[in-house]
Amino acid sequence: MLNKVSVDDLEVKGKKVLVRCDFNVPLKEGVITDLNRLTAALPTIKKLVGDGAKVILCSHLGKPKGEPKPELSLAPVAAKLSELLGQEVVFAADPEVVGENARKAVEAMKDGDVVLLENTRYRAEETKNGETFSKDLASLAEVFVNDAFGTAHRAHCSNVGVTEHIKTSAVGYLVQKEIEFLGNAVNNPVRPFVAILGGAKVSDKINVINNLLDKVDTLIIGGGMAYTFLKAQGMEIGNSLLEADKMDYSLEMVKKAEAKGVKLLLPVDHLVGKEFKNDTEFKTVLDTEMEEGWQGFDIGPKTRELFTEAIKDAKTVVWNGPMGVFEFENFAGGTIAVAKALAEADATTIIGGGDSAAAVNILGFGDKMTHISTGGGASLEFLEGKELPGVAAVNDK
Numbered sequence: 001m002l003n004k005v006s007v008d009d010l011e012v013k014g015k016k017v018l019v020r021c022d023f024n025v026p027l028k029e030g031v032i033t034d035l036n037r038l039t040a041a042l043p044t045i046k047k048l049v050g051d052g053a054k055v056i057l058c059s060h061l062g063k064p065k066g067e068p069k070p071e072l073s074l075a076p077v078a079a080k081l082s083e084l085l086g087q088e089v090v091f092a093a094d095p096e097v098v099g100e101n102a103r104k105a106v107e108a109m110k111d112g113d114v115v116l117l118e119n120t121r122y123r124a125e126e127t128k129n130g131e132t133f134s135k136d137l138a139s140l141a142e143v144f145v146n147d148a149f150g151t152a153h154r155a156h157c158s159n160v161g162v163t164e165h166i167k168t169s170a171v172g173y174l175v176q177k178e179i180e181f182l183g184n185a186v187n188n189p190v191r192p193f194v195a196i197l198g199g200a201k202v203s204d205k206i207n208v209i210n211n212l213l214d215k216v217d218t219l220i221i222g223g224g225m226a227y228t229f230l231k232a233q234g235m236e237i238g239n240s241l242l243e244a245d246k247m248d249y250s251l252e253m254v255k256k257a258e259a260k261g262v263k264l265l266l267p268v269d270h271l272v273g274k275e276f277k278n279d280t281e282f283k284t285v286l287d288t289e290m291e292e293g294w295q296g297f298d299i300g301p302k303t304r305e306l307f308t309e310a311i312k313d314a315k316t317v318v319w320n321g322p323m324g325v326f327e328f329e330n331f332a333g334g335t336i337a338v339a340k341a342l343a344e345a346d347a348t349t350i351i352g353g354g355d356s357a358a359a360v361n362i363l364g365f366g367d368k369m370t371h372i373s374t375g376g377g378a379s380l381e382f383l384e385g386k387e388l389p390g391v392a393a394v395n396d397k
Contacts, residue, residue: 004179005170005395007044007145012053014111018141019044019172020159020390022148022374023059023077030071032080036361037150040374042084044147044172045114049085052111056140057081057089058097058120058158059148066124068095078116090115097123098136106140120158127156134161147172150353150375152390153382159390169394174374179391181371182318182382185350189316191217195383196307196338198223199321199355202246207384208320213256218263218310222299222323222334226267229254235287238272239295265310269300271324271331278328298324299334311341320352320380326359335359343368352379 010017021041026033041057048055062072078091090113092102097118105115117137120126125133134157138144144166146152146159152175155161163169171179185193195216197205202225212219221229224241231237232247233254257264272294273282284300285291299307311317319342323334335356342349343365351357351369354376360366373379378388 016141017053017143018056019145020148021059022150049112054109055114058117060121061119068122129161133157137162138165144169147174149175149178152388153378155389160393163393193316194218194314196220196319200224202228211385220265236290238290267299267303269302270296271298298331304337308341314347316348318350339365
């Protein structure tokens with residue numbers, strides 16, 4: 001599947017290697033509240049350090065919109081990485097990212113040293129893939145490694161532009177793992193192959209549904225997006241989420257599933273509430289009993305059974321998007337049931353980043369999954385069958 005040069009193929013001793021990582025971590029008052037993205041980057045960094053490279057790390061954090069914002073500095077990341085690596089990570093604090101501090105720090109490097117540059121989005125050119133900033137970044141190094149899957153679906157200076165000015169490029173272990181898991185799951189799955197899609201909107205997943213219907217044996221649709229499908233088939237949905245302009249499309253997908261012999265499973269009962277809050281009045285109703293003034297916030301017990309049964313026999317499962325408003329305790333049951341079914345399944349289980357990754361980790365099922373993707377948007381585009389610019393830009397073997 002992977003025809004890209006990987007870090008294992010590189011000779012890096014004594015060479016300056018620029019590594020694009022995904023350090024877009026959640027910060028609360030300057031403290032990192034979730035270390036997942038940092039620990040995910042360690043294998044690639046340690047490999048390069050161990051091979052005697054001079055390792056220069058770069059990443060974006062949040063959306064500073066092209067200007068230095070102290071609260072979005074990567075300084076706390078440098079401090080935490082030093083702890084995790086057990087060696088100093090020198091932080092190059094330049095508002096222009098590649099400035100005097102960065103150049104000095106890189107010049108002073110010995111083999112095995114690590115430097116972290118400031119937030120790449122402090123530069124307005126980053127998100128526009130502007131030539132000047134790409135050249136600035138490239139001027140620091142002889143080799144480029146992309147290990148940021150979370151931004152692989154964007155063509156920015158720090159993952160695409162830079163490859164035009166550095167001849168040798170490779171993917172890191174994290175990106176390699178993502179491509180192998182997501183790629184194999186979608187293009188070469190062990191069957192039965194079940195995909196579970198949730199979340200609020202059909203419009204976010206249009207191309208995913210279309211692409212997956214060509215590949216899966218069963219497609220499960222839950223979350224807010226299910227109501228557009230149900231309404232399209234003539235069901236009453238009360239005040240539930242509806243994208244009226246996507247009803248025709250939903251019917252088309254139902255027909256496509258029939259034509260392809262794909263089982264398309266939709267909720268058959270619902271937890272409905274009056275208002276969008278945890279302690280609202282709520283009850284369980286069947287599809288046929290939905291009334292005005294009530295809206296669906298989670299899948300009901302019969303649906304949980306139906307979905308769990310389908311997952312039980314699967315050999316490959318891809319899940320993207322929660323089954324209900326899982327951040328409200330009263331409406332987290334459907335998402336918990338699906339997570340539990342995946343944890344118990346004798347299958348390769350892949351969680352496609354974003355909310356479902358958060359849900360699985362919050363609910364404590366993270367270590368029971370085969371692979372949890374680090375990129376919500378990137379994994380969705382992958383499931384749509386698109387080529388990711390950040391991966392495409394790296395040298396082929």
